[in-house]
Amino acid sequence: MRDTNLELQESGWEELRKEARKIEGDLDVKLSSYAKLGARFTQGGSGYVDSGSPPIGSSRSWKSMEMEIQSLLEKLLDINDSMSRCAASAGPATSVTQKLARHRDILHEFTQEFRRIKGNINSMREHAELLSSVRDDITDFKTSGSMSPRMQLLRERASIHGNISHIDDVISQAQATRAVLGSQRTLFTDVQGKVKVLGDKFPMIRSLLGSIRRRRSRDTLILSAVIAACTLFLIIYWLSK
Amino acid sequence: MADQLSKGEEFEKKAEKKLSGWGLFGSKYEDAADLFDKAANCFKLAKSWDKAGATYLKLASCHLKLESKHEAAQAHVDAAHSYKKTNINESVSCLDQAVNLFCDIGRLSMAARYLKEIAELYEGEQNIEQALVYYEKSADFFQNEEVTTSANQCKQKVAQFAAQLEQYQKSIEIYEEIARQSLNNNLLKYGVKGHLLNAGICQLCKGDVIAVTNALERYQELDPTFSGTREYRFLADIAAAIDEEDVAKFTDVVKEFDSMTPLDSWKTTLLLRVKEKLKAKELEEDDLT
Numbered sequence: 001m002r003d004t005n006l007e008l009q010e011s012g013w014e015e016l017r018k019e020a021r022k023i024e025g026d027l028d029v030k031l032s033s034y035a036k037l038g039a040r041f042t043q044g045g046s047g048y049v050d051s052g053s054p055p056i057g058s059s060r061s062w063k064s065m066e067m068e069i070q071s072l073l074e075k076l077l078d079i080n081d082s083m084s085r086c087a088a089s090a091g092p093a094t095s096v097t098q099k100l101a102r103h104r105d106i107l108h109e110f111t112q113e114f115r116r117i118k119g120n121i122n123s124m125r126e127h128a129e130l131l132s133s134v135r136d137d138i139t140d141f142k143t144s145g146s147m148s149p150r151m152q153l154l155r156e157r158a159s160i161h162g163n164i165s166h167i168d169d170v171i172s173q174a175q176a177t178r179a180v181l182g183s184q185r186t187l188f189t190d191v192q193g194k195v196k197v198l199g200d201k202f203p204m205i206r207s208l209l210g211s212i213r214r215r216r217s218r219d220t221l222i223l224s225a226v227i228a229a230c231t232l233f234l235i236i237y238w239l240s241k
Numbered sequence: 242m243a244d245q246l247s248k249g250e251e252f253e254k255k256a257e258k259k260l261s262g263w264g265l266f267g268s269k270y271e272d273a274a275d276l277f278d279k280a281a282n283c284f285k286l287a288k289s290w291d292k293a294g295a296t297y298l299k300l301a302s303c304h305l306k307l308e309s310k311h312e313a314a315q316a317h318v319d320a321a322h323s324y325k326k327t328n329i330n331e332s333v334s335c336l337d338q339a340v341n342l343f344c345d346i347g348r349l350s351m352a353a354r355y356l357k358e359i360a361e362l363y364e365g366e367q368n369i370e371q372a373l374v375y376y377e378k379s380a381d382f383f384q385n386e387e388v389t390t391s392a393n394q395c396k397q398k399v400a401q402f403a404a405q406l407e408q409y410q411k412s413i414e415i416y417e418e419i420a421r422q423s424l425n426n427n428l429l430k431y432g433v434k435g436h437l438l439n440a441g442i443c444q445l446c447k448g449d450v451i452a453v454t455n456a457l458e459r460y461q462e463l464d465p466t467f468s469g470t471r472e473y474r475f476l477a478d479i480a481a482a483i484d485e486e487d488v489a490k491f492t493d494v495v496k497e498f499d500s501m502t503p504l505d506s507w508k509t510t511l512l513l514r515v516k517e518k519l520k521a522k523e524l525e526e527d528d529l530t
Binding site: 097 | 246288289326327350367388390391393394428429431432434435471492495496499500501502504506509510512513516
């Protein structure tokens with residue numbers, strides 16, 4: 001009976017694991033396609049040349065692929081839960097636990113990657129939508145932009161401003177670190193003071209510790225004597241009875 | 242791996258036995274705490290994160306019985322770090338308990354650090370409401386401890402998320418406050434126009450052109466050099482485009498600014514909202530005519 005049950009559970013486990021591996025393979029392929037789609041969207045957006053049909057087409061395929069990946073992730077999560085229940089009912093086996101942990105890690109990794117790519121695609125799409133306009137305006141703007149030297153100076157200044165922002169971030173980190181180090185130094189100064197005071201009083205402390213140790217051993221002796229006396233009394237009483 | 246797992250389970254059994262037993266000499270909680278610590282360490286080496294987290298929680302219970310709140314809080318933090326890999330909700334609740342314990346013993350700076358860590362966990366999960374709440378708490382605690390730099394970092398996060406949740410007034414106040422503080426610091430005053438630009442964009446999202454104009458005048462008084470910057474020109478031109486309800490002009494202004502300084506995703510999202518509103522208004526006008 002138990003053997004039959006175990007065999008059934010093992011076969012269920014293997015089937016679930018096979019299905020999980022298949023879905024993981026599918027997810028890998030689809031995530032790669034999704035990333036390529038994002039890259040193509042980026043190129044399309046930056047060029048601004050084909051502003052007519054490609055955004056609509058890529059948007060449609062992007063949405064359908066996103067839904068597909070989402071459903072695959074949910075299915076994989078369900079299968080992982082089933083495998084977890086199977087492993088729990090089957091009993092403690094180390095290889096099963098390791099495989100289960102590995103599958104869980106893979107699912108987590110896929111989820112994180114999907115979320116990141118989705119965020120990127122959303123950013124790019126919003127950017128393109130904000131800057132979308134008529135082709136003539138783009139052509140005029142490109143001409144005027146490339147010709148004027150003032151634009152190049154402004155671009156340079158924007159780069160410098162970006163650098164200033166980065167420097168601000170680094171400086172704020174340094175300030176936070178300096179504050180923490182300052183508080184640590186204060187703490188160590190206090191500790192040093194306390195240790196010095198302790199050192200001054202060390203002979204007194206040593207004698208105090210000696211007294212404590214003697215008192216403790218005396219207490220132990222007294223307790224042992226009392227216990228022995230009570231035990232002896234009980235034995236004598238029992239014998240006399 | 243397997244050896245570590247079995248060793249951890251052995252230590253855990255010993256600790257449970259010691260807890261259930263009656264301690265004649267010495268404290269059973271101290272001994273159990275030692276054994277739980279060893280067990281949790283073995284579970285971590287075996288990469289059994291759930292077991293490690295659960296064991297750290299038991300360790301925290303032992304330390305609470307011993308009235309050692311600092312050690313209990315530290316055990317909760319270790320449990321949170323273990324759960325972070327498998328169960329975000331459990332991790333957040335552990336950090337919450339650690340924060341409460343640190344507040345009890347008066348270690349506000351550590352409480353602030355772990356509140357910020359909770360906020361970062363929620364940010365990773367893209368739960369913006371909760372991330373905003375915890376960043377706000379963290380900023381308050383850092384401010385109480387006079388750690389201004391970290392407080393300002395948390396406040397900027399609060400402002401960013403508040404704008405994403407369409408709480409523009411709160412976002413505006415925070416950016417203006419940070420700009421005002423930055424003006425007094427020689428190192429940070431060159432970043433003031435960035436903060437004022439963010440505040441201006443939030444004003445645009447509110448859709449009140451007169452308020453935008455008043456805000457721009459106030460910013461000029463705040464920072465005399467702001468009126469000569471491209472950020473000021475950008476905001477003023479957008480306000481004019483909105484006043485005239487001209488989507489093409491709006492798009493031109495944004496495109497010109499973006500060609501010099503690429504807009505990040507946060508600014509893109511907010512400006513897209515402004516543009517959608519402007520388009521809707523224009524369509525409305527067309528329908529009326």
